[in-house]
Amino acid sequence: MILHLDPALLARLQFAFTISFHILFPAFTIGLASWLAVVEWRWLKTGDETYRDVYQMWVKIFAVTFGMGVVSGVVLSYQFGTNWSVFSDKVGNVLGPLLGFEVLTAFFLEASFLGIMLFGWNRVSPKMHFAATVTVASGTLVSAFWILSANSWMQTPQGFMIGDDGLYYPTNWLAIIFNSSFPYRMVHMVVAAYLTTAFAVSGVGAFYLFRKKFTRQAKVMFAMAMLMAVFVAPLQLLFGDLHGLNTFKEQPVKVAAMEGLWETQKGAPLVLFGWPDEGLETTRFAIEIPKISSLILTHSLDGEVRGLKEWPADRRPPVAPVFWSFRIMVGVGMMMILTGVFAVFLYWKKRLFDSPWFLRWCMAMTPAGFVAVLSGWFVTEIGRQPYIVFNSLLTAESISPVAGIHVGLSLVAFMIIYGLVFGAGIYYIVRLVAKGPVPEADTPYGGHGITKPPIVSDAVKASGGDHV
């Protein structure tokens, strides 16, 4: 029980909770929508029913996650007002249009064409259905564009001036939308979403291969996911590094917290592990590699890296959560790259689909992307504290005039409802996975009145009607 109901802390907790919950779904659906588009394209191109089976299994999982993403996203669009009304009033002129554009260009697009994706099978031609899938996939990317633009502006604000009334006024829209950290954040996040999906899909594929079920479909899932791991996971390391360099330039205090570096020094070491202690202003038990931090950040062994002590204590982010989240994100990223290396090796040995240890490893890696995305967000969002708009507006000065008790009670209500919803969502996804890519010849889609197109029953006849 929090005895002292501080509305600022509770509002932060509530936002952290609702957005952490929400981001899991876009992280998954951005990648899944694009992947489904590729799978459907392969089906149209080759006529191979395996692809359609895979599509129809995953589109149901997509529907469940998309539904949870939508409802948890609606909450966020109102939370700016309920918990952060001073922030909304002050920066509304700048951020309002960006969020408005998200609704206009992406939200409606996704919502409308999702209906066709799910229920339009024999109402539209296969090409039109494919167009709907591509539209939903583009919608998720456009959505990410606007949200990340708004978020990046809060990290690296530019193109605005503060009026005499204390409100923020736009002076240059291009500078606001394409602010200096936006391109890095956009690429890093979208690639993270693709990797999240790849590892979730490969986990399921590995499970089927391990159990020797649905082998044909599982190979499609597994092979496509491994292609992502081989080529994209190392690229992500590069994108992350570029993003880090940008952060070093724009938000050096965040980088200092990520590195657990207290003293400004030339030739700063890379702290692998340690225990950041804010009281003593040092990182205890640090295991360091000399000069590497300077090498990474300044591309010179003797480059100067500013330490946390350069900033007053009340202008530093909480060090330990940033420090640890960063290490988790990088660690998971390394495991993803390692998976790609294993995959190449096994492919070369012609054992990609049947080495039990690797299938087990991939099953264990199923949630890897989610862990990495969440910890990455913790780094970037907690690292921005104590500011809500970096170096410009303090988080504590942005909250609504509402009592702590209400923020606290609504936080509890969100936790209960989200727990229920998330639990049920996971349960139904697990059940869909357990059922597998079985074409249901004569039962309507999901059992609720919309039948599959006739081509599905042909496919069942062609394969003897027995997949189990």
Added chain:
Amino acid sequence: MFSFQGFIDLPLVWYALIATAVFLYVLLDGFDLGLGILFPFAPSEKCQDRMMTSIAPFWDGNETWLVMGGGGLFAAFPLAYAILMPAFYIPIILMLLGLILRGVSFEFRFKAHDRSKKRWGYVFHLGSLVATMTQGMILGAFVQGISVTGRSFSGGPFDWLNAFSVMTGVALVAGYALLGATWLIMKTEDVTQAWARKCTGYLFWHVAFFMGLVSLCMPIMDPRIRELWFSLPHFAYLGIMPISCIILFWLLWRDLRHQNEYRPFFLIQGIFLMNYIGIGISTWPWLVPYQVTFSQAAAAPESQSLLLVGAVIMLPVVLAYTGYCYWLFRGKSSHESAY
């Protein structure tokens, strides 16, 4: 940087756009929320399946208009957004929780069996009911006015809760249920349709009663509204609204006896439109009633201009593909393979 402020009255244009978005939300999510309210009273599980199927491809798009209303208010009138959201803190949180429960119960009910299917049906009902009730209460509290000091809400956490707002909440439940029932008359056949007709006949009187009651209460409660509606020459042309409302009710009554399938749904929409315009006139030009007008709450002209470019290009596109989806899934909803 550009601004259209010299050419058009930007705040007025945005007032109209957001009012339209909120009205579209009321019409569209209104019928699927209403369907949720009626859900557990359906004669059989098969009927319930038909009901769900009839809105499954649409509900997501319908709800987007609520985001458009909230997001548009934030973008075009940040001051009003910053005052109204904390003022309605509790009902908004409750509404969101209701919408969450109801949104996920679509997907979950489709995938569940037997007992848990039934349970998700009740969750669907409860979520719809809570969302509708809170929306109605927010409306009732809104027209009564809001305490403001400086640039923020300064009232108590339960200002929104009183007899009048409870009444508007119940009124909206009846109104949405009537929208839902007439939607079902249009989209279903046989047993479900016959049942929906019965619901319509029953709800008809509730809605007429509540609309009369609200129309009476508002001028009695507030002298400003009384002054506006009952002074000449306003009375003469504002009178068109209640009169057309009565005509629409009469047409609806006739249609119910003559078994028309499509017109009732659109007549109800007409009745909603008349009431909506009535509320708009009563609260004009306030965006935070009796405290902040829509022009005082307006965002910087540059912000309103930029978003207007987006709205002018995108809204027709959005309406076109929303229309396409409704056309694509036209016809009767069925349990069997009609689709």
